[in-house]
Each structure stands twice: as structure tokens, then as C-alpha cells.
Amino acid sequence: RKEVEQDPGPFNVPEGATVAFNCTYSNSASQSFFWYRQDCRKEPKLLMSVYSSGNEDGRFTAQLNRASQYISLLIRDSKLSDSATYLCVVNFNTGNQFYFGTGTSLTVIP
């Protein structure tokens, strides 16, 4: 079983839609969680960290469910510019290694 798993998609949604991605992780001792965005042929860029109480940044909401070992990303009012691959990243309390999901592809359609 992979340490971090994501549905690869693709998710094709119309502008203005709400879309949600989940990511499951295998190690219950995980301490840190992040969502990154990666555009085609570019480097991953930090979208947001995920805190235990959940957190919001504009149209983006991240949540953590430790009991079920998953994190989620909700995007409201999707824009064309949200089209990208979204990577889930987990640090397993070892301190030095980060584990990446393979990414979920989102295309927002006009």
C-alpha cells in the first residue's frame, strides 16, 4: 500500500462549480499535511498547509480527519485558472521525509 494515495482524476468541472479532493495516508503518526498545486511542466507550489482544526484561504478549504486518516481540499467557485494538478503531501513524524501523492488532475471548463 502506498503511503499517500489520491484519486488521479481527471476531474472536469464547469466554472463556478465546487469540487473536492481527498487524500488518504497510511501512517497514523503523521504530523504535517500540505496541499501543493502543480501546473503543467512546472514545479509544485505550496497551496496551503492543513491544520487539525481545518483552515480556509479564500475559495480553498482544507480539512484533516485523523480518525479516518485522510485530508481533503475543497475549491469553491472554480476558476479557469484553478486548472492544475493538486498534490497531497504528508510528513510521517520522522522529521525529514515528505511523502507525496501522485496528484489529482483538475480541469475547469468554461
Added chain:
Amino acid sequence: DVKVTQSSRYLVKRTGEKVFLECVQDMDHENMFWYRQDPGLGLRLIYFSYDVKMKEKGDIPEGYSVSREKKERFSLILESASTNQTSMYLCASSPPGGRQPQHFGDGTRLSIL
């Protein structure tokens, strides 16, 4: 803002060549990482370093070595390049402890002919 700089965006080399990929970060981060990214496989860790002259193997170290002589610089070396090492290579840095996110360089798209 954290700046991670990789020496080349695109690089073409020949089979058997020794290839050096350089990465420099300006935030005094202890941790530095080298990944490769291939379609359908996601990011795979090649090596990481948590201090000067320290290194740890990642998931796919075969065919690669690294060097960290200064805190800000982490080099990836392909000892004898092969065509299966054609890939996107990404360098990242982060503070110690794993609670802060990594920051990535722009990536080097390496082609081995």
C-alpha cells in the same frame, strides 16, 4: 520568500556522461532534497540531506550520488547517465522537523540521448 534555484531548466546529455545538477537555496534551510518526477509515478525521492556533508538515500538512489559541501548548495550527480534517467528533476529545501513545508526549485528537464 524562499528561493530555490536550480542551475538549468533544460539539459541534454549523452549516455555515459557524468552529469551534475546544482541547487542553491537562500533561506538557510537545513534540509535539502532531490526528486525526480515521471508521468504516472509522481515525485520520487532520490536523496536528501539534513546537514552539511550528511546525506540519506531516498527511494531510488541507484545511479545517483549527491554532494553537500555547503549548507546552501546540494548537488545531484549522475555517475554515468543512461536513457532511463531522462526525467524532470526537482530540488527542494525545508527547515528541520518536518512541520514546515518544502519549497521547490523550477526543475531541470533532463534528456539523456
